[in-house]
Amino acid sequence: IVAMSLTMESVVLPFVFLMGIGFAVAYNFGTNIFLGQVSYITKAIAAILQLGVSMDYSIFLFDRYDEEKERFEDRRDAMASAIQGAFVSLSGSSTTTVAGFLALCAMRLGLGPDLGLVMAKGIVIGILVVLVVLPSLILVFDKPIHRWSHRSLIPDLTRLNDWIIDHKKTFVAIFLVLFVPALIMQSRTQIYYNIDQSLPEDLPSTVATNKLKDEFDMATTHFVIVDDSLPAYRLNAMEKEMEKVDGVEALLAYNKFVGPGIPDNFIPQELKDICKKDGKQMLMINSRYKAAREEENAQIEALNEIAKRYDPGALITGEGAMTKDLMDITTVDIQVTNVLSVLAILVIVGLTFKSFTVPVILVAAIELSIFINQGIPALTGTVIPFVSPIVIGCIQLGATVDYAILMTTRFREELQNGHERVEAIKIASSASDKSIITSASVFFCATFGVSLISKIEIIKSICSMLARGAVISALVSIFILPSVLLACEGFIAKTSHNWRSDITPPPRKRLGKRLKELHAKQGESI
Known part of the structure; x- marks a missing residue:
């Protein structure tokens, strides 16, 4: 007005x-x-x-x-x-x-x-x-x-x-x-992909994330999904390799706590559902790196390579993995949308005049x-x-x-x-x-x-x-x-x-x- x-x-x-x-x-x-x-x-x-x-x-x-x-x-x-x-x-x-x-x-x-x-x-x-x-x-x-x-x-x-x-x-x-x-x-011009960077610093989620980083040296968490039929010895070998990847702070997995000496049918179903479901098993990896950083992306690539070696159908998700995918998608989106918008407007203005x-x-x-x-x-x-x-x-x-x-x-x-x-x-x-x-x-x-x-x-x-x-x-x-x-x-x-x-x-x-x-x-x- x-x-x-x-x-x-x-x-x-x-x-x-x-x-x-x-x-x-x-x-x-x-x-x-x-x-x-x-x-x-x-x-x-x-x-x-x-x-x-x-x-x-x-x-x-x-x-x-x-x-x-x-x-x-x-x-x-x-x-x-x-x-x-x-x-x-x-x-x-x-x-x-x-x-x-x-x-x-x-x-x-x-x-x-x-x-x-x-x-x-x-x-x-x-x-x-x-x-x-x-x-x-x-x-x-x-x-x-x-x-x-x-x-x-x-x-x-x-x-x-x-x-x-x-x-x-x-x-x-x-x-x-x-x-x-x-x-x-x-x-x-520099671009950032970390979603939480766009949110106010006083939000409870942002405060909690910063507290995890400062007090527990943990910035992001990765979730690795593998086939539940993978033998225990191969799971152990995969987990040991993943723990050695640079920046991995801790790895939590079902077989690390249960161990091979306890029969699987001895474990209550509500506990198994936390880590196992529909023929899949989940591993949780805590990283000291923040999402959308070069070292975090390199860490995800290393973890993905190890997981694929033991289980070709393995998947990695979490904030870091999703942010990395976002970076790959956005790079293509910028090029595609710019080209399409320019071509469309060239045609429209050309027809108009x-x-x-x-x-x-x-x-x-x-x-x-x-x-x-x-x-x-x-x-x-x-x-x-x-x-x-x-x-x-x-x-x-x-x-x-x-x-x-x-x-x-x-x-x-x-x-x-x-x-x-x-x-x-x-x-x-x-x-x-x-x-x-x-x-x-x-x-x-x-x-x-x-x-x-x-x-x-x-x-x-x-x-x-x-x-x-x-x-x-x-x-x-x-x-x-x-x-x-x-x-x-x-x-x-x-x-x-x-x-x-x-x-x-x-x-x-x-x-x-x-x-x-x-x-x-x-x-x-x-």
Whole structure:
């Protein structure tokens, strides 16, 4: 509310927007019942993400409505024209956002499909609300929206845009040069996989784990599952080998306490059930190493090799083993989701603009923003949770490519209106800057607010990086993208369909009003 109140010219409009998005959030969370269950991370951030992302669509639509009101006598006609004029931006940006979230569904880690489905559904519901419900809300509250108004605190950036275009070669060079350091910094960002590291230090479970480490030199516990038919002498040999593995503090097993001298049928069943069940036997190994460390992973590999040698069907589980699997899965998930999100958005933007080069330029601009965002932790020495690079790579690309799509759509529209390309990009920049700044400010405030409140490091990290990513993407879209579009405009025109001349241009004047003017001047029968 504060961000919208400062960047918009109306006191009432932020509440109208929140009312509309409130419907979308309620519909989205209500329909989660069909999914059965959602993760706590999804529940914590889905509403905020939907608010931050869907607000863009509301802002784009209202800004266009205010423009169209000057051309129409009836504000309902102005709203109809605004919906039509903004539809390309809205459909393109919402589709790319949905694609970014759906890319998370390719993750083998369950959090990805969980968050991806909920948010993709939320964006679809959000765009429907913006196109169907929000126009009615705006028309109903049109008078108080414009009556209770004030000057926007966003300055006029026309002179800044002129200066940027006058130095377009410099900004194109900056765009190209920044990729190298951004990629290097991103590759040096450290990631942690230990789940308990993301939880508050004062939680009882965290306190207990630290106490075990300090007083008993025990950090994690491994559980080895072997076949119960394994002879006692082989079990003894396996256990002795495992006890010699570096970092093993203690090994507890059924046969170590019972021994071969006591017949198995002498042991009470309730005691045997602790270590034996369904033809399997469990061994417990206490380790002095913490999960997700190199020495812990090496220890698990050594134990697994010993167990497999005695029983090919042996399994090792526990926090350390699961964390090691998590590291292997996440490495693949990061690559798969990034590739899928980039390819999906390239296709969607390409179809939206009927162009081969526009999607490459827009995705490259936002990918630069993502590289810078993910590289900042390396400069600050911050270690981020394993989920953050996956979520940021998809969500920042899908959500903030809207800024680039809005700028490019307006640039093409001004070219089709007959403006020379330098004048067209200046008009497009001045017309788009306000919407980009407002939507980026809302996205920043919504996600940054959660990062300040949350005590769970995973949620805090995701939201703080999304907040920073919104600002970086906005800066790239305002300062760098116009120069890149202008420099590549000739090539874009050659590789795009109807770039400068649209078959069905959006109506700029009301036909009926024009016909009445002709009738009054010429006295002709119409």
